[in-house]
Amino acid sequence: MSQTILLVEDDKVLVSMYQTLLQNHGYAVKIGYNGEEGLKIALSDHPDLILLDVRMPKMDGITMLEHLRKDLWGEKAKVIILSNLDPTDQILGSIVENHPTYYLIKSNNPPEQVLEQIKEVLETKQEEKS
């Protein structure tokens, strides 16, 4: 049974790249091109993992995350922030403790490393479930 990953990203090239990568490795991929879309899909589809960009039109990743954490399911949702922004005080301040949130800098993590992190995070989730 393949796991579903929600990719929230506005850069089309990167969407295509990560989509190819994830599908090649057997994940089902859903895409939101901004925070609004991402939040909607997340709350309706309950993906196993959300890959979240920060700087996006309409609604940025941090705002989306804040909304997500207010939801009963969203509170526990696994999120990897995948951004080219350095974690500023403002960003880090929005990340509530005990909520499974990770932070990766895109440019410093080539595709295969992103893939590894995803695997790790997903495995953690399974352990918790069991």
Place this chain on the structure above:
Amino acid sequence: MNSYPSKSPLYNKILGIISFIVLFVGIAVTFFIWQYTRDNVRNNAESNFTREVNQIEYALTKRIGMYKNILFALQGLFSASESVERQEWSPFVRTARIVDYPDIEYISYIEIVKDDEKEEFIKSFRSDIRTSPAGYPNFAIYPEGKRSEYAVVKYIYPENEESLNALGFDLYSSPPRKIALDKARDMNQPVASELINLATDGSSGFFMAAPIYENGKPINTAEEKIAALKGFVIVTFKISSLFTNIFPTDSPPEVVFTIYDQDDVLYKGGNVEDVKSSIQQNRYTETRMLEVGQRTWLLEVVSKPSFANSFSERGVPTIAAIGGIVLSLMLFLIIYYSGKSVSHLILLQSTALKAAANSVVITDIKGIIQWVNPAFTKLTGYEPNELVGKSTRILNSGKQGKEFYRNLWNTILAGKTWKGEITNKRKDGTLYQEEQYISPVTDKSGKVTNFIAIKQDITQRKQIEEKITLTNRELEDSKKAMVNMLEDLNSEKTNLAREKVKDEAILANIGDGLIGTDDVGKIILINHSAEALLGLSAKKVIGKKFIDTIPMFDESKAPISPDKRALTKALTHGMPTHDSNKYYQHADRTKLPIVATVTPVILNKKIIGTIEVFRDITKEKEIDQLKDEFVSITSHELRTPLTAIDGLVSMILDGEYGAVNDNLKQPLKDVNESSDRLIRLVNNLLNVSRMQVGKEKYILSEFLLSKKLKQTLELLDVVADKKKISLKLAEIPDVQIQADEDKFQEVLNNIIGNSIKFTDKGGITIKAQVKDDHVEISVTDSGLGIAKEDQSKLFGKFEQISTRTDKPAGTGLGLYISRAMACKMGGDVWLAQSIPEKGSTFIFSVPIAKSKIAQRTKKEIENESKANPDHKSN
């Protein structure tokens, strides 16, 4: 004269006549000898006493001469400059070493103030902070009252509770003082005052004053002197401590003396009352006049009883007289009654003469020695039998010319007594000086038959006299030297004054802030720029501690503790020290960004103060910040397309988009490598700009050094393997260190990564050793090495050392960042050694867990995060 024929009336008559003659001659001879020995002994005592008086007079004159010299020196100091400031005065007086003259109580400078200048003088004295760091807010001229002119005590040395009482005292208000000062002014000479009550503590004393005239004004006539008079320097003496230590004990051993100034007793050497009231037969008294600063003192010297006794004990004259008379009588009786041998007389007489302490020689008319007494043999070293029958020439030292002897002989042959000093020679060849009385002995007809010479050894006295002449000459020489020194000092002062004006003009007008401190960090100088930059006024800050007056803050605007300030370091280590990127607090409490250099001022190997030059870097800061923001934003924008390029290419290479044509593999790898480098560059740029705005977060923890080193090396091994160079880890001490784990690894990665990059052959060795509070990790490679001229640039921003063009290019920021990180964690990174073509050794130091430095670093980082709260998550 042997025996006489047997008795007959004529014979008896003759015998009677002879015996009377003998008696007469005997008594005459006795009288003669008595007279000379008495004269001699008296002379001896007198000359001893004179010697004592000479010595006292000499010691006093010498001491007074010293005081005069001090006055001359001070006169020189004041004459040489327009106005003497306290700062010049007190070191000069201190170096004049008045401690060497224990009887000088104070040295002071008196300034002449006209009545119309009075208010101004008081006002400026009170406000002039240079007069005293504490100032004299209550300074006033006293005693009160309006006078046309005041002679005011302006400086006094040494400064103590008593002496400061005298500040402001008007010497003209006291007639005896005014008399002395006026005289000094009119004569341009040191002048002593009469006995006065001192202004400092009311005790009895006097002073010597020398006038100071204004530089360049004529002082030929009395009117000119009055017009040119600026003030006086005076040295003050207390009677109680006058002439301290002038003699090793409190007075010379055999005499006491008193010094009078008119009717006032200035000084008593010894227990004068006791000596004067004692009963003495032979008291010696002498009074001399001492000229002291245009006053005449009387020196009265009186001998102690012990002095006279030491001479009358040798009661030779009396013994000689009594002995001679007794002998003459005996002889008379002997001859008169029994006519026994006259040789008895000679025997007895000579016994008496033998007792004399002075040398006695009897010669015939040609100077052939006939008899000498034991004192003479003792003096000359000749035995009597070696002398009798010889000419007195045996003693001739050759020091006296023919003329001298001719004169001597002429005198005595004419029947007169010759008196004089002769240098003679002992048997062992050494010379001695004697005072001689040579008297002819005449027979009844007045014909000279013999000579009697009575001699006194005066070698010792002569030596002392010579010494006195010598020391007098030395004193004269030292006076000359002093005058020369003063001349030098004067010209030096003029040059100095000229230089000072020049320096001050430069200092006042330079754009950088300049603050000078003394050896304890008190501000002694602040220029206009510094006043303006810090919003301070010189008047308010001079004399205050620099560090307390002008607080300093670090980059995050936290106060810097005094011991960390460059000023403190410069004062303790004597090395120029910098404070870069710090803040001074302006008077309006805003913070002013500055860079400062503190240079210690060293004189004779002693740190006597510091000069700090600082610059306002507000503009630079603004530009820096703009640049950082720009870099930060652009880097983020650069990252996104880079991520795509890098990610896509690596996916293509990994076959995510299907098999790759072999021809494409290499170019794709090249693209990948270039994009990797581009990403590193952008990251480094971000690091630098982040560090500058203080965004970098440090989480300190304690961990085992060896473990972390191994972990780091595992990752780097792969890279080293690719270049076929070895990566060796020596034995690592088992210590816990304190650092931010990620940052520690980043620094290490950077240093070792660099070494790998620049090494083609051989290998890299990593060692570690404990040094005080740190562990020093050394990374030694066998690589290219760094040329001397490039070494200093190594840790700068964007300094790419261009060793070779074909070498892998770095971002040029690695070492700069590494060093900044290491420093933040309480350590450092530096180049320990580098030889071109042989290799380099870099050292990275980290604090040992729980060490002092570790604790301090921890506190600093905690304080920072408190000031700048941050919620970190996993």
